[in-house]
Amino acid sequence: MSRHDADRLTYDEVTIFGVPALFTDLRVDRSTVPDGVYRYEVRYSDEFGGEPVELARGIIVDFFGTVLTREPIQLPISGGLELNDGDLDFESGCFSLAEFQQEYPVSKKQVIDFFIADDTALHDLCYSQTEEQDKVSGCIGHLRGDFGSGKQFFTTWWPHQNDVLNTPEFKADIDRTVNCLREQPDSPLRDFDTMKCCCTYYQRSCAIKDAILPSYAFLVESKQYAYMLRCAPTKGEYNFYIYCYQRDTFEEYRAQLKAKVRSLAKKRTKPER
Secondary structure, eight states: OOOBOGGGOEEEEEEETTEEEEEESSOBOGGGSOTTOEEEEEEEEGGGTTEEEEEESOOSSSEEEEEEESSOOOOOTTSEEEOOTTSEEEEEEEEEHHHHHHHSOOOOOOOOEEEEOOOGGGGGGGSOOOHHHHHHHTEEEEEEEEOTTTTOOEEEEEESGGGTTOOHHHHHHHHHHHHHHHHSTTOTTSOHHHHHHHHHHHHHHHBOTTOSSOOEEEEEEOSSEEEEEEEOOOTTSOOEEEEEEEHHHHHHHHHHHHHHHHHHHHHHHSOOO
16 A cells, blocks of 8 residues: 655645545555644445545545544544544645645644554553653553442542652643543443443453453553553452553653564574574
8 A cells, every 4th residue: 555745745625524624535654744734544435335434543445535634533432433424525625735734723622542552562561660660661650440330430540750740731631531531432431331342342452461350451642641551341350550651751662662572573583503
C-alpha cells in the first residue's frame, strides 16, 4: 500500500460530522502530517453501493479515502465511527494542506485514543517499577480501583516520584480521560460486565503473560499524557490499575524498549560460531 506526502497533494473540501476537512482517495503517510492536523481513513461497503460507512485511524480493507481535519474527532473504543448519510459532505472547493491550515486555526479540543497493548514490551509498564525506572519512563503515579458490586467506581491514587509530576494540568487530564472512558458504552472502565466482555474480546491480543490474576493491557493516550491500563475482571479483587506517564518521556522509553527487543531478536537469529 503506497502512501503519499501530505504536503504534495491537492484535496477536496469536505465536512465530516460538521467539521471542515480535506479529502483524498489516496493513502496519506502519517509521518508527513504536521502537528495540529489529524489524519483519519474512511472505509466503504459494497453492501451500500460503495458508499463510505466508517471513519477510523486506519483502514486495511475496502479503503475509500483519507480525511484530514484541524479538529480531532473522538473515536469509540472499537476504533471505528459509523458514517451515515450526510456525515461526509463534499463541498465545491479544493485546498492544499498549507491553504487549509491558513484557513482554519488549530483546535483546542482534546480527545483520547484507545489502543490494545499487543506490544508485550509495554506490559511491564502496567506495574509499579523502581524509582529509577519511573524517572526514565516518566511515571507520574497510578490509580487503583474496582467496581464494587459491579457498577460502582472506587479509586485510590498512589503517587510515584514523591508526587512531583502530579500537576494541576495532569489532574485535569486524568479526570477528563477517566470520565471519557467511563462514558463510552464499550469501554473496559464502564462497569464490571463491560470490562469482562472487552477483555474477553481482545484477550488473544493483550493478555498479560504470567499475571497472578487474568489480566489484560490497554494503552490510552491524550495529547500530553499516556496511560497504561491493566484490567483484571475478577470479582472481589481490584479490577483496574491505571499507570500514568508524561507522554513525551513515555514515547522515548517505549522506543528504547522496542530497540532492545529488536536487538535481542537479531542476536537470536545469528548462527552460533
